[in-house]
Amino acid sequence: MSLTVTVSPHIKSKESVQSVMLDVIISLIPATILAIWFFKLRSLIVILVCIISCCLTEYLAQKIMRRENTVSDLSAAVTGLLLAFCLPPSTPFWIAGIGGMFSIIFGKTIFGGLGHNPFNPALVGRAFLQLSWPKDTSVWTTPFDALTTATPLSITRYGLEGKIPDTFSLFIGNCAGCIGETSKLALIIGALYLLYRKHIKLHIPLSYIITAIIVSVLFKTDPVFHILTGGLVLGAFFMATDPVTSPVTDTGKIIFGIGCGLLTILIRLKGGFPEGVCYSILIMNMVTPFIDKITIRKRFGA
Amino acid sequence: MSYFSGGIHLNNYYKYFTENLPIKNLRLPSKVVIPLSQHTGKPARPIVNIGDYVLTGQKIGESDGEISVPVHSSVSGKVTDICLWDHPVINQKVLSIIIESDGLDKSIEPEKKYSDYTKFSADELRSVIKESGIVGLGGAGFPTHVKLNPPKKVDTVIINGCECEPYLTCDDRLLQEYYSDIIEGAKIIMYILNINNCKIVIEDNKQSAIKKIQNIISNEQNIELKIVKTKYPQGAEKQLIKTVLNRTVPSGKLPFDVGVIVQNVATCFAINNAIKKGIPLIERVVTVTGEYIDNPGNYLMRIGTLASELLDKCGYKPGEKKHKLIFGGPMMGIAQSSTEIPIIKSTSGLLVLTVDKTQYNFYSCIRCGKCISACPIKLMPNMISIYAENEFWEKTKLYYPQDCIECGCCAYVCPAKRPLVHQIKLAKLNTRK
Numbered sequence: 016m017s018l019t020v021t022v023s024p025h026i027k028s029k030e031s032v033q034s035v036m037l038d039v040i041i042s043l044i045p046a047t048i049l050a051i052w053f054f055k056l057r058s059l060i061v062i063l064v065c066i067i068s069c070c071l072t073e074y075l076a077q078k079i080m081r082r083e084n085t086v087s088d089l090s091a092a093v094t095g096l097l098l099a100f101c102l103p104p105s106t107p108f109w110i111a112g113i114g115g116m117f118s119i120i121f122g123k124t125i126f127g128g129l130g131h132n133p134f135n136p137a138l139v140g141r142a143f144l145q146l147s148w149p150k151d152t153s154v155w156t157t158p159f160d161a162l163t164t165a166t167p168l169s170i171t172r173y174g175l176e177g178k179i180p181d182t183f184s185l186f187i188g189n190c191a192g193c194i195g196e197t198s199k200l201a202l203i204i205g206a207l208y209l210l211y212r213k214h215i216k217l218h219i220p221l222s223y224i225i226t227a228i229i230v231s232v233l234f235k236t237d238p239v240f241h242i243l244t245g246g247l248v249l250g251a252f253f254m255a256t257d258p259v260t261s262p263v264t265d266t267g268k269i270i271f272g273i274g275c276g277l278l279t280i281l282i283r284l285k286g287g288f289p290e291g292v293c294y295s296i297l298i299m300n301m302v303t304p305f306i307d308k309i310t311i312r313k314r315f316g317a
Numbered sequence: 318m319s320y321f322s323g324g325i326h327l328n329n330y331y332k333y334f335t336e337n338l339p340i341k342n343l344r345l346p347s348k349v350v351i352p353l354s355q356h357t358g359k360p361a362r363p364i365v366n367i368g369d370y371v372l373t374g375q376k377i378g379e380s381d382g383e384i385s386v387p388v389h390s391s392v393s394g395k396v397t398d399i400c401l402w403d404h405p406v407i408n409q410k411v412l413s414i415i416i417e418s419d420g421l422d423k424s425i426e427p428e429k430k431y432s433d434y435t436k437f438s439a440d441e442l443r444s445v446i447k448e449s450g451i452v453g454l455g456g457a458g459f460p461t462h463v464k465l466n467p468p469k470k471v472d473t474v475i476i477n478g479c480e481c482e483p484y485l486t487c488d489d490r491l492l493q494e495y496y497s498d499i500i501e502g503a504k505i506i507m508y509i510l511n512i513n514n515c516k517i518v519i520e521d522n523k524q525s526a527i528k529k530i531q532n533i534i535s536n537e538q539n540i541e542l543k544i545v546k547t548k549y550p551q552g553a554e555k556q557l558i559k560t561v562l563n564r565t566v567p568s569g570k571l572p573f574d575v576g577v578i579v580q581n582v583a584t585c586f587a588i589n590n591a592i593k594k595g596i597p598l599i600e601r602v603v604t605v606t607g608e609y610i611d612n613p614g615n616y617l618m619r620i621g622t623l624a625s626e627l628l629d630k631c632g633y634k635p636g637e638k639k640h641k642l643i644f645g646g647p648m649m650g651i652a653q654s655s656t657e658i659p660i661i662k663s664t665s666g667l668l669v670l671t672v673d674k675t676q677y678n679f680y681s682c683i684r685c686g687k688c689i690s691a692c693p694i695k696l697m698p699n700m701i702s703i704y705a706e707n708e709f710w711e712k713t714k715l716y717y718p719q720d721c722i723e724c725g726c727c728a729y730v731c732p733a734k735r736p737l738v739h740q741i742k743l744a745k746l747n748t749r750k
Binding site: 017018019020021022023024025026027028030031032034035085088127128129130131213214216258259261263264307311312313314315316317 | 641643670683736
């Protein structure tokens with residue numbers, strides 16, 4: 016009789032990378048539904064283009080590099096969904112497609128695939144699109160009737176004409192903005208699911224949001240407006256908490272969140288863009304290895 | 318209770334196979350293989366020759382030095398060989414005494430003069446414990462007489478009845494059926510250490526054991542029952558001390574450094590047998606379990622019984638699927654390469670698992686940090702793993718692999734299925750001075 020020998024433990028949890036990624040997709044479903052409701056079929060097509068582009072790029076890239084195929088771990092699908100979430104509903108489809116390709120190639124596979132990427136791939140794609148086609152990626156439309164308008168953030172930043180929606184509309188998502196970022200309600204429902212499944216911890220989102228509130232108060236602006244506009248909630252709960260690109264220890268996570276919050280508001284108020292979530296998280300991604308180094312946990316009995 | 322941080326909650330502890338099955342005496346084995354090293358420390362020296370007739374309970378291996386214990390024959394019969402034999406824990410062949418049983422189980426005359434132990438000094442009792450071959454039966458196999466002679470004054474003894482390993486139920490059954498023996502054993506320990514503070518700790522998933530102990534200690538003033546939440550690895554020494562007494566054993570130190578001694582319930586049972594009944598450690602309760610065992614159960618069996626004979630008696634059918642034979646529990650047990658391996662003093666379970674349940678490819682670390690949250694020692698297994706994978710052994714030192722207790726929580730929760738315990742063990746080996 017032949018016996019198999021391995022190192023302990025001999026039982027393992029059922030959780031896999033795939034199941035974690037599936038949970039992230041599930042948590043984004045409420046926001047997807049509301050996005051489709053507000054921005055109609057066009058937003059759904061942008062979402063699908065991004066997801067298909069990401070998955071196809073990963074498949075082809077791994078084929079070319081003769082590497083093991085990992086599309087089935089669903090991380091490319093998550094990247095595609097998150098990329099679509101931070102694009103305006105009016106983004107040309109071809110630009111969305113290129114964004115997906117860039118996210119996967121230069122955000123992920125070039126570094127060796129999932130787990131080795133220093134930056135959040137979706138944000139890499141988003142930053143690339145914003146720099147390459149600034150006009151096409153900053154045309155905003157109103158919910159339901161798809162009229163061209165300005166986002167609440169650009170209204171205040173550039174003093175453009177337009178009406179800033181009331182707090183309730185901002186909360187449920189009835190305002191101009193990127194596909195997935197407008198409805199804070201749906202995002203928080205999704206985040207609660209991720210918290211319940213223990214895939215994210217509150218350290219980053221809370222320190223991010225609290226810092227953003229403090230900094231915006233220091234600059235004498237309305238903190239509630241800053242939290243509810245733009246991609247701050249999406250960024251705090253879904254982008255900054257990306258495990259691969261954020262610190263692993265609790266202390267590190269808090270430092271990371273504080274950095275994100277500070278940079279977001281500084282970019283919004285003093286920088287060249289009306290929105291700072293994307294760049295603040297990318298900058299903090301760069302600092303993550305350093306934060307990991309200075310926040311080694313104190314071990315039991317040390 | 319001030320529970321330790323980390324640890325894991327399993328959905329299913331798989332105890333239902335055996336938790337309601339009373340301890341059964343297994344038929345005498347036809348042959349026993351008794352390794353001379355069943356404990357931490359120097360192996361015993363053989364004091365019998367090939368061809369000798371030995372009695373049950375007769376000493377066949379003499380302890381060699383202070384941190385060493387003798388071994389005893391667990392059957393009566395003829396010594397057929399003294400040779401190197403596979404060992405369940407030590408990863409090499411170990412000098413062992415092979416005895417062919419004559420089926421008569423003729424026993425030596427038990428020495429009963431110590432049954433009124435209060436008439437004897439602690440040193441005398443310690444030497445009885447040593448001569449009876451008693452070691453820690455929870456798994457580590459450290460000689461008990463050494464543990465009961467701490468270099469510092471201790472104030473509390475903790476009797477460990479947690480049995481946090483999934484599948485295993487031998488301690489649970491021992492508590493339910495031999496509770497008075499265990500309490501007597503605990504009293505002997507308190508007498509030897511000259512203390513009057515004993516805490517019996519049981520996890521809350523063992524309600525019948527808790528009731529039995531509650532009843533028997535209702536009149537005892539020095540013994541207290543502590544019921545703790547079920548959480549793996551609650552039974553690990555340092556975690557147990559943290560939970561029960563809120564004392565933290567410093568890194569690299571032992572429980573007596575914070576004034577505590579921890580003994581497993583099975584060890585208490587063995588101490589009582591040795592002192593009151595004069596029976597050396599020749600048998601123990603072992604849980605034989607797993608989906609592929611027809612008659613799982615908690616069996617009182619002779620030390621030295623071969624796993625193959627045991628599996629036959631319990632109705633194990635090899636079948637088509639590839640199996641793993643594990644000595645111990647599924648979290649920390651050791652997978653064996655052969656069934657011709659003897660049960661030793663510290664074997665608490667014999668577990669058969671199918672391989673498809675246990676084998677996984679592993680992927681890159683996604684830095685989810687679940688291993689960090691799960692680690693009861695608050696280490697960072699992910700970092701050790703990444704550095705170990707690249708053989709950057711010097712870098713692993715930053716994350717203290719030497720402190721790892723190899724409980725397996727990190728590898729259990731890892732969604733990328735990384736072999737974290739394996740990598741940490743390698744880091745330990747490669748960073749040892």
